[in-house]
Amino acid sequence: MGRKNEGGLVYSTEAGGKTCPECRHPLEQCQCSNDTRSTSSDGTVRIQRETKGRKGKGVTLITGLDLPEKDLKALAKTLKAKCGTGGTIKDGVIEIQGDHRDTLLAELEKKGWKAKKAGG
Known part of the structure; x- marks a missing residue:
């Protein structure tokens, strides 16, 4: 029932801020999850709307x-500006506040991504 890494350094003034609990490098220099995480196996970007766990407020994922x-942060910033709203990045998924599927679909296709709407 124990976690893989009990405790560990989370913040260090020597390292300039937050550190990775696995390799103990600053998050900007962490090599643990950058190369191992792949969010899509078929190369298609999926755009969906979700309200679950957000008290009825919708976001576009x-x-x-x-x-x-x-690069993900830069793209998220561009997309948020295009929609005129806020958002965040969680676990490699861009979340944009509100329902902007059509706008985001057009913008991603304009940037050369193979994108499609997913979900209901």
Whole structure:
């Protein structure tokens, strides 16, 4: 029932902020999850709307982007600006506040991604 890594360094002033609990490097330099995580096996970006666990507030989820963290953040910033709303990145998934599936689909296709709407 124990966790893989009990405890561990989470924040270090020497390292300049938050550190990875696995390799203990600063998060910007972490090599643990950058290369091993692949969010899509078929190369298709999926855009879906979800309200579950958000007290009825809808968000648009963008999955299947196999990009490094830096590029994912830049893309998320561009997409949030295009929609005129906020959002975040969680576990390699871009979350945009509100229902912007059509706008995001057009924008991603314009940027050269193979994208489609998913879900209901």
